[in-house]
Amino acid sequence: MHERFDVVVIGAGFGGLHMLWKLRQMGRTAVALEKADDVGGTWYWNRYPGARCDVPSFEYSVPWDPELEQEWNWSEKYSAQPEILAYVEEVAKRHDLKRDIRFETTVTAMTRDETRGLWIVETDTGVTFEAPVVVSAAGCLSAPNLPDIPGIEDFSRPLHHTGRWPHDPVDFSGKSVGVIGTGSTGVQASTAIAAEAGHLYVFQRTAQYSLPALNRDISAEELAEQKRAYAELRQLQRSSFGAAVIDPPKGMKAFEDPQEERLAEYERRWNIGRQDLLAAYGDISTDPEVNAEVSEFVRGKIRAIVKDPEIAEKLCPKVNPLGTRRIIMDTGYFEIFNQDNVSLVDIREDPIERITETGVKLRSGQFIELDMLVIATGYDAVTGPLIDMNITGRGGRTLADKWEHGPETYLGLMMHGFPNLFTITGPQSPTVHANVIMAIEQHVEWIAKCLAFMEREQVAEIEPARQSEEEWKKQVDAVGSVGLRAKDTNNWYTGGNIPGKPRSFLTWQGGFVRYGEICDTIANEGYRGFELN
Numbered sequence: 001m002h003e004r005f006d007v008v009v010i011g012a013g014f015g016g017l018h019m020l021w022k023l024r025q026m027g028r029t030a031v032a033l034e035k036a037d038d039v040g041g042t043w044y045w046n047r048y049p050g051a052r053c054d055v056p057s058f059e060y061s062v063p064w065d066p067e068l069e070q071e072w073n074w075s076e077k078y079s080a081q082p083e084i085l086a087y088v089e090e091v092a093k094r095h096d097l098k099r100d101i102r103f104e105t106t107v108t109a110m111t112r113d114e115t116r117g118l119w120i121v122e123t124d125t126g127v128t129f130e131a132p133v134v135v136s137a138a139g140c141l142s143a144p145n146l147p148d149i150p151g152i153e154d155f156s157r158p159l160h161h162t163g164r165w166p167h168d169p170v171d172f173s174g175k176s177v178g179v180i181g182t183g184s185t186g187v188q189a190s191t192a193i194a195a196e197a198g199h200l201y202v203f204q205r206t207a208q209y210s211l212p213a214l215n216r217d218i219s220a221e222e223l224a225e226q227k228r229a230y231a232e233l234r235q236l237q238r239s240s241f242g243a244a245v246i247d248p249p250k251g252m253k254a255f256e257d258p259q260e261e262r263l264a265e266y267e268r269r270w271n272i273g274r275q276d277l278l279a280a281y282g283d284i285s286t287d288p289e290v291n292a293e294v295s296e297f298v299r300g301k302i303r304a305i306v307k308d309p310e311i312a313e314k315l316c317p318k319v320n321p322l323g324t325r326r327i328i329m330d331t332g333y334f335e336i337f338n339q340d341n342v343s344l345v346d347i348r349e350d351p352i353e354r355i356t357e358t359g360v361k362l363r364s365g366q367f368i369e370l371d372m373l374v375i376a377t378g379y380d381a382v383t384g385p386l387i388d389m390n391i392t393g394r395g396g397r398t399l400a401d402k403w404e405h406g407p408e409t410y411l412g413l414m415m416h417g418f419p420n421l422f423t424i425t426g427p428q429s430p431t432v433h434a435n436v437i438m439a440i441e442q443h444v445e446w447i448a449k450c451l452a453f454m455e456r457e458q459v460a461e462i463e464p465a466r467q468s469e470e471e472w473k474k475q476v477d478a479v480g481s482v483g484l485r486a487k488d489t490n491n492w493y494t495g496g497n498i499p500g501k502p503r504s505f506l507t508w509q510g511g512f513v514r515y516g517e518i519c520d521t522i523a524n525e526g527y528r529g530f531e532l533n
């Protein structure tokens with residue numbers, strides 16, 4: 001069975017919903033294909049205990065529905081997953097978006113029919129969708145990474161990846177639970193599970209920097225004040241480096257201030273409960289000595305929280321400088337290691353040899369019996385969800401082949417050889433280096449403007465010139481190479497978290513505003529660097 005639309009959108013998370021809404025405003029026929037049985041994307045799948053946004057609620061809400069801003073009452077400074085999912089549901093409901101979404105529909109292949117100028121999108125339901133234009137809003141952290149630990153398939157008791165968490169409640173009470181992974185997800189999950197489990201074993205390969213979220217309820221006065229100030233907030237977000245509200249640096253060079261003042265500034269920012277510490281001075285992410293001082297400040301905090309000095313030392317991050325990986329925001333993570341029912345297992349010192357039917361065996365011979373294993377090992381980020389769709393462009397070339405050595409895109413929005421295929425928060429665009437909701441808005445608006453231009457100028461196909469991709473990669477590499485982050489490549493920003501994945505800068509790190517300006521300039525110059533047919 002074939003169905004034909006002006007545009008096929010892939011995904012029904014924040015990105016897919018925004019694109020669908022925008023296309024309706026433009027009078028285009030569109031359908032969104034969604035793997036899950038409901039809307040929400042990340043917030044649909046990540047139902048693990050403790051899942052919570054690390055961006056303040058007011059900033060993490062859709063800017064394209066000012067009425068909803070006034071009607072929706074966020075309850076906490078940082079919203080938990082159920083509240084965000086309810087919010088996404090409300091967005092879909094009030095705009096009647098679900099009628100154009102096909103749920104439980106996974107894209108199995110997508111091929112450009114060059115003769116007819118169409119994308120042929122095959123799905124696991126047997127229905128094939130055809131459209132001249134496809135917009136992928138498949139997300140950048142949606143392809144779970146199952147670690148290749150020997151024996152993992154032998155574990156005969158419940159095993160859950162945090163990104164594919166069951167819908168039925170998971171009971172931890174009295175159970176021996178292992179959590180593998182200590183990134184943003186593992187930290188959130190472990191903190192919540194520690195409150196319930198008989199015993200929790202946290203398997204840590206790399207200690208991470210985590211700042212206190214200082215989450216709290218939002219008062220009625222604060223809610224009213226925020227509703228009044230939403231327009232200013234959006235303006236601030238749209239004009240800031242990461243589309244986020246952060247105190248500006250106290251100075252551009254930390255060591256121009258006396259030590260006492262610097263430490264007081266770190267302390268003040270630690271107590272804000274946002275990511276402000278990273279921006280205390282303009283050179284924290286570029287000057288190793290300054291960074292070392294702030295990193296040590298965080299280690300001092302960990303040592304002060306964790307009572308057992310040996311465990312505290314293991315929890316102190318030393319492998320990478322502060323800020324080279326996504327900073328974690330926690331709600332009492334380090335405190336759980338003061339509980340009798342929590343053990344830290346340092347698998348850098350004593351690696352996992354294999355997983356057995358009933359637990360984890362370490363290289364030292366120690367065996368830890370587990371009733372349940374929680375896998376918090378992250379994602380095949382940014383490129384994974386796109387490659388998984390088996391996309392074939394012009395001349396029969398697959399995207400997997402094109403990206404054999406890393407992503408090649410123009411602006412992180414389109415690829416040469418794949419006409420009329422747009423990617424929302426795609427590789428080499430800001431993705432999580434900006435508030436994702438704002439990054440989505442910028443992409444949706446750019447794509448909408450491009451589609452309107454194509455209609456006006458009777459352009460049937462748009463794709464970047466090959467040379468434009470090469471030039472964009474140089475720019476992505478140039479901004480990515482500035483500072484300390486470039487020296488830490490063992491994480492998902494570069495593909496270093498997936499064995500065998502080619503390493504390259506998967507994201508644009510030059511700032512949200514600058515990125516938007518580049519995209520707009522190129523559009524305003526008649527889509528410079530694109531081939532129009």
Ligand code: N01
Binds near residue numbers: 148379
């Ligand atoms: O994944 P990660 P995540 N054996 O890749 C470990 C966003 N997010 O799901 O550091 C043992 O960061 C790995 O160890 P190491 C946010 O952008 C946002 O936690 O590689 N361990 C690491 O500890 C974040 O950056 C929110 O040595 C293995 C962990 O698994 C992104 O999602 C909440 C291993 C993976 O950490 C991903 O975070 C949650 C192995 N074979 C997530 N392989 C918000 O609040 C990996 N690890 C919005």
